[in-house]
Amino acid sequence: MIRTALIATVICTTASVAAAGELTYGNAFIKQHRLDADGFGSADLTVLGGGIEYTYDAWTFSGELAHFDIEGTDIDYGSVAGEYRLNNGVSMGLDYTSLDFGGADISLTSVFAYYDMGTYALGAAIGDSSDLNDTVNTLFGSWDVAPTGTVGLDIIRIEGQTLYAGFADYDMDIYNVQADVITTDGLDLVSVAGGYSFGNGFSAIGSLSYFDLGGTDGTSITLGGQYEFVEGANVELALGRINIDGAPNIDQVSFGVNYEIGRRTSSRRTLGNVISSATGSFAGLTSF
Numbered sequence: 001m002i003r004t005a006l007i008a009t010v011i012c013t014t015a016s017v018a019a020a021g022e023l024t025y026g027n028a029f030i031k032q033h034r035l036d037a038d039g040f041g042s043a044d045l046t047v048l049g050g051g052i053e054y055t056y057d058a059w060t061f062s063g064e065l066a067h068f069d070i071e072g073t074d075i076d077y078g079s080v081a082g083e084y085r086l087n088n089g090v091s092m093g094l095d096y097t098s099l100d101f102g103g104a105d106i107s108l109t110s111v112f113a114y115y116d117m118g119t120y121a122l123g124a125a126i127g128d129s130s131d132l133n134d135t136v137n138t139l140f141g142s143w144d145v146a147p148t149g150t151v152g153l154d155i156i157r158i159e160g161q162t163l164y165a166g167f168a169d170y171d172m173d174i175y176n177v178q179a180d181v182i183t184t185d186g187l188d189l190v191s192v193a194g195g196y197s198f199g200n201g202f203s204a205i206g207s208l209s210y211f212d213l214g215g216t217d218g219t220s221i222t223l224g225g226q227y228e229f230v231e232g233a234n235v236e237l238a239l240g241r242i243n244i245d246g247a248p249n250i251d252q253v254s255f256g257v258n259y260e261i262g263r264r265t266s267s268r269r270t271l272g273n274v275i276s277s278a279t280g281s282f283a284g285l286t287s288f
Contacts, residue, residue, distance in 0.1 A: 021056035025264045029287035031256035038248040045070045047286055049276075053264055058085045060093075060266050066276060066286060076100040079272035089116045091123075097272045106131045110138070114267050119144045121267035132159055142267045148172060154269055161185050165274045171263070173197065180281045182274075188212040191220075191281040201228040205236060209282045218244040220283045222252065233259045238284055258287045 028050035036042040049066030060083050068075035077100070083093025092113045099106045107129055114123020120143050127136035142152030149170035156163040166181040177194040193207035202225065209220040224238025240252035269277070276288035 021054040021059075021061075023052070023262065024055050024060075025051065025053035025062075025262040027051045027258075027260045027288060029256060029258040029260075031254060031285070031287065033285070034253040035242075036251045038251075040248050043071050045285075047279075049286060049288070051276075051288060053262070053266065055265065059083070060085070060091075062264075062266060064270075064272055064276060064288070066272075066279075066288070073102055074100070075102065077272045077275055079270040081266070081268065081270060083112075083266060083268065085116075090114070091116060091267075093268065095125075095268065095270045097270045099272070099275075108132070108136060108271060110136065110270070112138075112268050114140070116267060123268065125268070127271075134159060136271075140267070140269065146170065148263065152267075152269070154274055156271070156274070163274075165269075165278070167269075167277050178277070178281045180278045182278055186214050189278060189282065191278065193281040193284060195226060201234075202226070203228070203234075205238060205284070207240075207281060207284050211282075216245055216247075218242060222254070222284050224254070224284075232261045233257075240283055242283065252283065254284055256284075256287065260287070 030048040033045040034042060035045060046069045047066065051064040053060065053062040063080045065078040066076065077098065079095060079097040081093060081095035083091050085091045090113060095110050095112065097108045108127045110125045110127030112123060112125035114121050122141045125138040129136065137157040138154060140152065140154045142150055144150050151168045154165040156165065161184055163182065163184040168177065168179040170177045175194060175196045177192065179192045180189065182189040189209065189211045191207065191209035195203045195205040197203045205226050206223045211218050220240060220242045222238045222240030224236055226234050226236040228234040236256045236258065238254045240254065242250040242252060276286060279285045280288045
């Protein structure tokens with residue numbers, strides 16, 4: 001499970017800035033997925049989590065938590081971050097990420113800095129963990145292609161492997177699109193998710209993904225509907241199928257409740273952010 005100290009840090013950080021700061025982003029969700037493999041039984045996957053970002057003068061504070069439960073096996077991740085923006089456009093900060101994959105814990109503390117050139121940002125980070133053999137080095141950049149659209153790339157060097165994580169996030173009143181590309185030794189993932197609003201709170205949602213895991217190819221597709229009952233809050237229902245070469249097809253039924261306001265302002269993505277973005281676009285597993 002995510003350490004108690006991590007949860008306490010999120011609560012204390014947001015509480016301390018709530019009185020005078022501005023909430024720039026907030027998110028909370030819970031999703032229930034029913035996965036049925038042809039002739040091989042079924043499994044229930046429950047995912048819940050949330051994220052928050054506050055700004056206070058030149059400071060930006062953020063936090064994120066997620067919990068996966070599939071038939072009693074837990075996966076947790078979380079992150080907290082704080083950064084300070086200088087007058088010359090340079091931001092410097094510290095972030096902490098905790099990952100727990102079925103009892104295998106990894107905690108990573110990183111210092112980072114980036115230069116914001118208006119619509120462009122470019123930065124670097126170095127992280128240390130007692131759970132890893134080497135430091136984790138990251139180069140990252142992003143481009144605001146529109147007031148509500150951003151593309152970016154993270155290049156992460158971890159345990160002798162290089163991970164490339166690209167993303168695109170575009171949100172308009174009528175439609176939204178989220179895309180992720182992840183490639184490293186033994187894994188390639190391309191995923192796109194989005195929605196189209198018909199008005200009166202009703203939207204169509206869907207996702208399409210391709211992955212290659214250790215030489216095994218697979219695809220995933222979902223299609224469903226969403227209803228916004230108050231501003232920022234919605235319920236959704238989706239059907240999907242995951243096809244894996246040489247394995248039974250997996251049918252997916254998903255139901256979720258989501259709440260989201262605002263938009264992230266920081267150009268820094270923690271390792272937890274990279275994971276949450278990919279799980280959000282792949283098969284609609286999360287709603288970050």
